[in-house]
Amino acid sequence: MAADLNPAQREAVNTLSGPLLVLAGAGSGKTRVITYRIAELIRHRIRPERILAVTFTNKAAREMKERAMVLLGKRRRKATPEISTFHALCVRVLRRHAQRLGYPERFPIYDRGDQESVARSALREIRVSSEKLRPGDLLSQISAWKSHSVLPEAAGESATTDKQILSALAYAKYRTALRASGAMDFDDLLLLTEQLFTEHPAVRQQEAGRFDHLLIDEYQDTNGLQYRIVRALAEGHRNLCVVGDDDQSIYGWRGAEVEHILNFKNDWPEATVVRLEANYRSREAILNLANVLIAHNSARHDKVLRPYRKGGEPPRFVRFEDENAEATAVVREIHQRVNAPPPDRAGPQDFAILFRTNEQPRAFEMELRRANIPYVLVGGQSFYDRKEVRDIMAYLKVLAHPGDEVSLLRIINTPSRGIGSSTIQTLLGHAVDRGEPLWNVLDEAARHGDISAAARQRVEAFRQMIRRYRERLTHMPLVDLVSDLIQEIDYKGELERLASSPADVDVKFAAVEEVVNAIGSYAARTEEPTLFGFLEETALAGREDLKDDNEKKQPNAVTLMTLHSAKGLEFPHVYMVGMEEGLLPHSRSLIENRSIDEERRLCYVGVTRARDTLTLTFCKGRMKWGKLRPSIPSRFLMEMRGETDRAQRAAQAGHQAALAAAAAREKAAKKPKKAKKRRSGTTPRRR
């Protein structure tokens, strides 16, 4: 079966027992190795359901599953290996044992938007203005603590800087709020799984005992929690295979620690180590660039990718006036190649435009639309981030989870139904007094004298409506129920009232209809569709199933995506745009004296996505907040060309520019502002 593998790959596939570390360079056939390995295990009579493979994204899981099935061919049976992400795995574990942790069996999973509203009110509760500590910063701090299993009390003790002390206080509020709603955020899924394993050894044994073989993909991107969960699951049988590339570690900001892959041998001394250094993807000319670039990083497993595909066009470095010129030229070139005569012809799907930040694709989208070239924008401002979509999803969450306070607060007066902020504050007060979820005090609202009669009536009407739909959940198709609900609350009317133009209403209502479609497609492919199931799936898969829908609708499309989303993919023709100081490396990584090595790895990931041609572009200047700001070419460009002294000059200039911008911002923040009125009534405090 494995005749077409090289010796290193074959060793990785055939070392079936004991710990195994596969250091797989970019384009070295890593995915193939993993899927062949799964197939090989099954060929050796390991029962498929005793194999667990963990991937980084749902998409990767789905693809791996498909490939493994193809490979197994006739052996394909009902039982399949379990292939999923860490988060999906943990959800399944937690669901089996939720009660032990004091959570309901089905719990809401809070996405980024929910987290932000909780973070915001947590900051309000401790009376910290979001100028002093932004919700986003608070959330990353909390996430960092969680990835080290640090709870609020411990966070408070270890906090040193002002920001950390405030963050620790807010963290406590944040945690209380989530618990009060019976909700978990993404980190909680991992954190509580770990907690479950430590507090209940029997549970750990039971869960670990479900599998005899464990495979972890993208191991360089595991954070502390994931690392400990892997250990807890594999310690018994020790059949642990991890695959990764330290040079492609690009999620340090999210708590990933490259040390896990670098120190694998310490934890698993008997481990076999296999290096995959032959690159089957990129032309020699492209790979040379990548090797030169990554050599600038220290603290890495030394390895040099060897090109299997020799020669190739040298990568191009192109400068433009501004981002519009950049987009026009790139799209014009794609257009030419798409319409070229056969030998040079390429399909739109052969092209990828890669960028660092999500504001960059705008100009490219415009040009692609103008040129009538189909494209897919991956990730970015997600469908599920849109206000109208979030509103509908909040209704669904309230139907499914009565305790979900964040969602309830979002919809209790959306569309506006006469339940104003003072009424809500009063209700919240009752909830706090009684130590119960907001939903539970709504029925009593009718009896309380401190709410106006009109408001009481409206609250009661709202409560009855939600109750009615909850009752219908069990004996009515989901799609019909949701359609009815959208009609009853007259969401379209709300959009008409708020939107700026009729076209805007159409666009927004189309998004609402997309939600209904998503429910429909979920219900169609699921044996026992439930609202819980749908919510869980969207929380975990998020934007991904929509991505796939896009890909099905537009199979021949240019791909636009961030460098982060590009990991693991390849394209014949790659454009890396906006190769400028401040973007790549990003200014924020320059200021927060975090190492720019990770930015360099990000650049490396981009370069190694290209099979045949690679074009790196940068601009003289770039519009930012309506002003044209000059740009400095990225130091990485010079590094790749071996122009070390020019690279250093660029680096210095880049640092200075970033620092100057930071200083200017600082100054602006300190400048005396118009006295802002403090809100008198803040959210009541929870105990």
Added chain:
DNA sequence: CCCTGCGCTTTTTTT
């Protein structure tokens, strides 16, 4: 309680 309009801030990557 609802809506409008003004003024202020905004700098990354995402399971």
Added chain:
DNA sequence: AAGCGCAGGG
């Protein structure tokens, strides 16, 4: 350029 929060009038 755009989104958010807030003040003030209906």
